[in-house]
Amino acid sequence: MTDQTPSGTLPGDLPARPPRRLGRRGTVQLVMLALLLVLPVAADLLGHPYYVTLASRLTLIAMAAVGLNLALGYGGMVSFGHAAYFGLGGYVAGIGAYHAFDATAFMGMLPGSDNLLVLWPLAMLACGLLALLIGAVSLRTSGVYFIMITLAFAQMVYYFANSWPTYGGQDGLPIYIRNQLPGLDTQDPLTFFLICFAGLVLAMALTSRLMGSRFGAALTMARLNDTRLATAGINPYPVRLVSFVISAMITGLAGALYADLNGFVSPSMLSWHMSGELMVIVILGGVGRLYGPLAGAVLYISMETLLGGLTEYWQLFLGLTLLGVVLFARHGVMGWLAGREPHG
Amino acid sequence: MAEAVLALEGLHKRFGALAATDDVSLTLRSGEIHALIGPNGAGKSTLIAQIAGSLRPDAGRILLGGEEITGLSVAARARRGLGRSFQVSSLAEPLPAIRNVMIGVQAQAGHSFRFWKPAERDPRLIEPALAALARMGLAHRAWTPVAELSHGERRALEVACALAMKPRALLLDEPMAGLGPEGSARLTELLESLRLEVPILLIEHDMQAVFRLAERISVLVAGRVIAHGDGDTIRRDPQVRDAYLGE
Numbered sequence: 001m002t003d004q005t006p007s008g009t010l011p012g013d014l015p016a017r018p019p020r021r022l023g024r025r026g027t028v029q030l031v032m033l034a035l036l037l038v039l040p041v042a043a044d045l046l047g048h049p050y051y052v053t054l055a056s057r058l059t060l061i062a063m064a065a066v067g068l069n070l071a072l073g074y075g076g077m078v079s080f081g082h083a084a085y086f087g088l089g090g091y092v093a094g095i096g097a098y099h100a101f102d103a104t105a106f107m108g109m110l111p112g113s114d115n116l117l118v119l120w121p122l123a124m125l126a127c128g129l130l131a132l133l134i135g136a137v138s139l140r141t142s143g144v145y146f147i148m149i150t151l152a153f154a155q156m157v158y159y160f161a162n163s164w165p166t167y168g169g170q171d172g173l174p175i176y177i178r179n180q181l182p183g184l185d186t187q188d189p190l191t192f193f194l195i196c197f198a199g200l201v202l203a204m205a206l207t208s209r210l211m212g213s214r215f216g217a218a219l220t221m222a223r224l225n226d227t228r229l230a231t232a233g234i235n236p237y238p239v240r241l242v243s244f245v246i247s248a249m250i251t252g253l254a255g256a257l258y259a260d261l262n263g264f265v266s267p268s269m270l271s272w273h274m275s276g277e278l279m280v281i282v283i284l285g286g287v288g289r290l291y292g293p294l295a296g297a298v299l300y301i302s303m304e305t306l307l308g309g310l311t312e313y314w315q316l317f318l319g320l321t322l323l324g325v326v327l328f329a330r331h332g333v334m335g336w337l338a339g340r341e342p343h344g
Numbered sequence: 345m346a347e348a349v350l351a352l353e354g355l356h357k358r359f360g361a362l363a364a365t366d367d368v369s370l371t372l373r374s375g376e377i378h379a380l381i382g383p384n385g386a387g388k389s390t391l392i393a394q395i396a397g398s399l400r401p402d403a404g405r406i407l408l409g410g411e412e413i414t415g416l417s418v419a420a421r422a423r424r425g426l427g428r429s430f431q432v433s434s435l436a437e438p439l440p441a442i443r444n445v446m447i448g449v450q451a452q453a454g455h456s457f458r459f460w461k462p463a464e465r466d467p468r469l470i471e472p473a474l475a476a477l478a479r480m481g482l483a484h485r486a487w488t489p490v491a492e493l494s495h496g497e498r499r500a501l502e503v504a505c506a507l508a509m510k511p512r513a514l515l516l517d518e519p520m521a522g523l524g525p526e527g528s529a530r531l532t533e534l535l536e537s538l539r540l541e542v543p544i545l546l547i548e549h550d551m552q553a554v555f556r557l558a559e560r561i562s563v564l565v566a567g568r569v570i571a572h573g574d575g576d577t578i579r580r581d582p583q584v585r586d587a588y589l590g591e
Contacts, residue, residue, distance in 0.1 A: 214463040218456045221447050224436035233422035233451030233509060
């Protein structure tokens with residue numbers, strides 16, 4: 001720590017912030033991103049579209065977890081209901097495509113659309129509004145009550161989708177033709193992967209920028225010591241609520257892309273298993289770390305793919321890994337690979 | 345008589361049959377340190393909670409700079425210029441000292457919903473924060489995580505956090521708690537030098553510090569102010585000797 005304490009503090013000689021270096025953390029992060037970009041491109045060139053699609057899936061799960069990480073990791077709000085936003089984003093994409101295909105209108109009013117430039121903002125708007133509603137109520141509580149109330153809200157959304165026959169009910173809703181982005185062929189696996197990759201990078205860049213801003217400073221303080229935040233003159237509640245809404249919007253956009261990737265959206269995207277899966281990924285990767293969700297998604301999808309091919313009980317090994325991480329590597333895979341963050 | 349910066353008017357707070365605050369009125373004038381003393385269980389913490397805003401009084405008013413703040417939240421009071429420190433330090437342990445101070449500067453500027461511009465290197469936040477740290481003799485520890493600071497440094501950091509908010513009044517809850525004689529003397533000196541910048545309502549057990557710093561002393565026993573006056577008056581008051589000093 002001595003290198004963090006500047007020695008000279010003469011008048012006018014402001015102690016400077018210690019310089020930032022790329023270091024091990026930066027290197028590990030760069031390598032992770034580069035591999036995520038290069039491997040699918042190589043797979044595509046070698047004629048293995050299956051792996052490209054797998055990479056898209058990984059990228060979108062990571063992006064959904066980036067959204068959750070903003071609430072859970074950076075904000076300390078343990079939401080056990082983020083599947084609600086993941087699924088709602090998916091349903092916006094699915095319902096838009098359904099009406100565009102049938103040339104009908106949503107609830108007899110809104111025409112359908114298969115243009116992603118329309119569907120994405122719509123998915124984010126819908127998720128933002130839902131999160132505003134859920135957050136406004138849930139954030140009145142904390143701790144275990146917050147976990148349970150977010151779960152309860154997500155279950156309400158789940159059962160609602162389950163019992164709405166117009167959009168497939170429990171059978172789900174197929175998307176026959178992937179939604180369109182002007183000028184790009186979204187049916188091409190590599191093109192679609194690159195869209196997902198751009199989404200993930202944008203979500204991570206936004207998170208990084210947000211957490212470095214004044215808002216991020218307030219959110220960090222809300223997590224670490226909300227008494228200090230209030231005493232300083234900032235009410236923690238609106239800070240938490242805004243970050244909860246942004247978190248849901250990121251997860252919702254990932255959900256919209258995920259539905260398009262699979263050509264299918266069903267209540268399983270809204271189920272509490274999904275919420276749990278996202279939480280596991282955030283915790284595996286490293287809570288409140290920018291690259292944690294990506295690292296967690298890599299580990300999760302790898303185990304699912306490699307062990308899932310050997311045994312249908314692969315989640316036993318996932319459970320053991322999670323146990324190991326929680327007991328021995330509190331800072332997750334990223335903590336183990338790249339060392340601790342400068343400030344907890 | 346100078347105008348009261350902070351005024352309590354007839355505060356009452358009851359918990360069941362217990363009158364924790366019983367008709368308490370007192371004022372804090374600019375340029376003074378007003379000490380509030382009293383034995384354990386006298387209701388000091390309850391009174392502080394009401395002034396700071398974490399507890400609502402059953403009756404009575406609290407005024408800051410002539411403006412009523414009785415119904416405002418903790419954060420709203422802080423923005424109006426009420427700075428406070430806690431009996432047990434309340435700081436963000438993993439963060440560097442300066443980040444704890446910067447949040448107060450930021451709150452005062454009213455710009456906490458800015459999502460884009462980097463804050464950590466913003467001189468408009470760093471410079472006032474460093475000035476507050478320097479005021480409390482902590483400039484050299486600015487980038488040290490709070491978890492690595494000594495107990496005495498944390499006590500001083502709490503005051504620096506409050507100072508950074510450019511408060512109109514400071515509420516210090518036992519700032520000397522847990523300090524040895526040397527640390528206590530050092531902090532006394534620092535507080536002495538703050539007197540003209542910002543008036544202080546000082547809740548303190550360290551009698552030496554209280555008699556050295558305070559122009560006026562109020563003695564709280566069983567929720568009531570039983571005596572009020574300068575150091576000599578309080579020292580001679582038989583009721584106070586009985587309730588407190590002679591214990």
